[in-house]
Amino acid sequence: MxxxxxxxxxxxxxxxxxxxxxxxxxxxxxxxxxxxxxxxxxxxxxxxxxxxxxxxxxxxxxxxxxxxxxxxxxxxxxxxxxxxxxxxxxxxxxxxxxxxxxxxxxxxxxxxxxxxxxxxxxxxxxxxxxxxxxxxxxxxxxxxxxxxxxxxxxxxxxxxxxxxxxxxxxxxxxxxxxxxxxxxxxNRGGCIQSCRFKYRLSDERGGAGPQDHYLxxxxxxxxxxxxxxxxxxxxxxxxxxxxxxxxxxxxxxxxxxxxxxxxxxxxxxxxxxxxxxxxxxxxxxxxxxxxxxxxxxxxxIYLHDERHEPNSHDVIGHILEATENHLAIHLRNPLETGDRLEMLVPGQDIRVLATDTLKDLTGQRVQRVSSNRVVLLPADSIARAGFLLRKPKSKIDAQKDDISHDTDDAALIQHHRAHAG
CATH class of the missing domain: 3.20.20.70 (Aldolase class I)
Incomplete structure (x- = not known):
C-alpha cells in the first residue's frame, strides 16, 4: 500500500x-x-x-x-x-x-x-x-x-x-x-480569476436578474x-x-x-x-x-450566501524567537491582554498561550499591541520559531492574512528593538 x-x-x-x-x-x-x-x-x-x-x-x-x-x-x-x-x-x-x-x-x-x-x-x-x-x-x-x-x-x-x-x-x-x-x-500565467467575479444574468428582452457568482x-x-x-x-x-x-x-x-x-x-x-x-x-x-x-x-457552484462565515479565526502572527525567557511574536493583527491566543503545533493539538503579561521590547508591560509590531510573551516549552498564531475572530477589521514577502526574523527583531521605546 x-x-x-x-x-x-x-x-x-x-x-x-x-x-x-x-x-x-x-x-x-x-x-x-x-x-x-x-x-x-x-x-x-x-x-x-x-x-x-x-x-x-x-x-x-x-x-x-x-x-x-x-x-x-x-x-x-x-x-x-x-x-x-x-x-x-x-x-x-x-x-x-x-x-x-x-x-x-x-x-x-x-x-x-x-x-x-x-x-x-x-x-x-x-x-x-x-x-x-x-x-x-x-x-x-x-x-x-x-x-x-x-x-x-x-x-x-x-x-x-x-x-x-x-x-x-x-x-x-x-x-x-x-x-x-x-x-x-x-494559460500563460495571466489568470485574474474572472470566473470568481459577480455576474448578472440577462434575458433577450433586457430583463436582468440578481448578481451572483454563476461561473x-x-x-x-x-x-x-x-x-x-x-x-x-x-x-x-x-x-x-x-x-x-x-x-x-x-x-x-x-x-x-x-x-x-x-x-x-x-x-x-x-x-x-x-x-x-x-x-x-x-x-x-x-x-x-x-x-x-x-x-x-x-x-x-458557489452562490454567495451572506450568512456564510468565511473564517472563525484571525491570524495574529508568527513566533520570531523562542527562548527560555520569552516568546517574541511578530503581530499581523492587534493583541490585547487576556486575548485567547492559539498556537498551531505540528502534529499536535492546538495549544493556548498565556497572554496575561504582554511586554514590549524594552521589557515594559503593555495592555494592547497594534499590528506590525513585536510583542514579548511568557516562554512556552513547546513553542518554536516559525509557529503560526491565531485568535477567535473579533469584530475588528483584520488585516489581510498574508506575508507577501519573505521575512528575515532576526533582522525584524533587531529593527524593532532599535526603534523600541
Whole structure:
C-alpha cells in the first residue's frame, strides 16, 4: 500500500518553511518564469537553491512548476533554467506543454510530473505520457479517487490528485475567460480569476436578474476522503494555493497530514469532525468534495450566501524567537491582554498561550499591541520559531492574512528593538 504524500503550495520562502514545519512531504513552487502564477511572489534562482537546501535538510521534496504553455522564443530560454534546477537538486518539474516536456527530457535528467492543465483523465492517456517519460500524472480534477486508482493500476505510473483548495470551473483549468475580460492569458500565467467575479444574468428582452457568482465553484475539501486516498494507493494529495496565506498553509498541511497518518495507521476514528472545524477556521468559500467521490453537480457552484462565515479565526502572527525567557511574536493583527491566543503545533493539538503579561521590547508591560509590531510573551516549552498564531475572530477589521514577502526574523527583531521605546 502507498502512503500518500502531502504536497503543499509554497508561494514564497516563508510559506515553504511553514509547509515543511507543519509536516508537508513535498512542496511545489515556481521560478520567475515558465509558470502559471505571475502574480505570486515567485522564487529567484538563488532562492530556489536555498529552498531546496532547507527542504532537503528536513526530509521534504521540492517540485518546480513549469506548466505554462510557451512559444518558441521562450523555449529557447528554458535549458539554462533547467541546468540551474538540476544544480539546486530539485526533485521534479511539473509540465503541461509537450514542447516543454521534450525540452526537459532533451536538456536534463529531471523527473517530470504532468500538470493537471494537460487534462489526463484515463489510462490510455496515462500510458502515452508514461511512454513520453512522465513519472507522475497530476490528474484532471474531473477524476475521482476510484478512477485514479484504476489509472495507476492500468498505466503503472504515479498519480496525484487535488484534495483541497480553489477549483477552476473550466475543464482542468483550460480557460480563456481572463483573455477576453482582461486581455491576459490564463494559460500563460495571466489568470485574474474572472470566473470568481459577480455576474448578472440577462434575458433577450433586457430583463436582468440578481448578481451572483454563476461561473465559480465552491472550494474543494476532501478531509473525509483521506482514508480513500490511502486505500486507493494515491501517491500524492495536493493542496492548492501558492497565493494563499501562511496560516492557510499551516492549517491545511497540519490537518491533512494528521488525517493521512491516522488513516495509514488504520485508526477508525481519526477525528474528521475536529479537522473539519480546523479547516473552517481559515478564510474559505463554502466547501464541496468536487469529483473525489461522485461527479460534481450544480450544488458545487458557489452562490454567495451572506450568512456564510468565511473564517472563525484571525491570524495574529508568527513566533520570531523562542527562548527560555520569552516568546517574541511578530503581530499581523492587534493583541490585547487576556486575548485567547492559539498556537498551531505540528502534529499536535492546538495549544493556548498565556497572554496575561504582554511586554514590549524594552521589557515594559503593555495592555494592547497594534499590528506590525513585536510583542514579548511568557516562554512556552513547546513553542518554536516559525509557529503560526491565531485568535477567535473579533469584530475588528483584520488585516489581510498574508506575508507577501519573505521575512528575515532576526533582522525584524533587531529593527524593532532599535526603534523600541
Amino acid at each position: 502507498t502512503k500518500p504524500e502531502i504536497l503543499a503550495p509554497a508561494g514564497n520562502m516563508f510559506k515553504l518553511q511553514t509547509a515543511v514545519r507543519y509536516g508537508a512531504d513535498a512542496v511545489y513552487l515556481a521560478g520567475r518564469r515558465f509558470g502559471l502564477r505571475q502574480a505570486a511572489d515567485n522564487f529567484t534562482i538563488e532562492q530556489i537553491h536555498q529552498a531546496v537546501a532547507f527542504a532537503h535538510e528536513n526530509g521534504t521534496r521540492v517540485y518546480v512548476v513549469l506548466n505554462g504553455f510557451l512559444f518558441d522564443e521562450e523555449l529557447e530560454d528554458l535549458p539554462p533554467f533547467l541546468a540551474e534546477l538540476e544544480s539546486a537538486g530539485v526533485d521534479a518539474v511539473i509540465v503541461s506543454d509537450l514542447g516543454v516536456l521534450t525540452t526537459v527530457r532533451r536538456h536534463s535528467n529531471l523527473r517530470v510530473h504532468l500538470s493537471t492543465q494537460a487534462s489526463a483523465l484515463n489510462s490510455h492517456a496515462a500510458r502515452f505520457w508514461r511512454d513520453m517519460g512522465v513519472t507522475r500524472l497530476v490528474l484532471g480534477r474531473e477524476v475521482s479517487i476510484a478512477e485514479a486508482a484504476i489509472i495507476k493500476r492500468e498505466a503503472g505510473v504515479e498519480v496525484e490528485l487535488f484534495g483541497h483548495g480553489a477549483m477552476c470551473m473550466a475543464f482542468s483549468g483550460n480557460c480563456t475567460i481572463s483573455n477576453y475580460t482582461a486581455g491576459r492569458d490564463s 465559480s465553484s465552491k472550494d474543494l475539501q476532501g478531509i473525509a476522503q483521506v482514508p480513500s486516498f490511502v486505500e486507493a494507493g494515491i501517491d500524492s494529495l495536493k493542496i492548492e494555493g501558492r497565493m494563499k496565506s501562511p496560516l492557510y498553509v499551516a492549517t491545511t498541511v497540519r490537518a491533512y497530514a494528521r488525517a493521512r497518518d491516522a488513516a495509514w495507521q488504520r485508526q477508525a476514528d481519526f477525528g474528521v469532525e475536529d479537522l473539519f472545524r480546523e479547516l473552517n477556521t481559515m478564510s474559505h468559500r463554502d466547501y464541496t468534495s468536487g469529483n473525489l467521490v461522485d461527479k460534481a453537480r450544480s450544488d458545487s
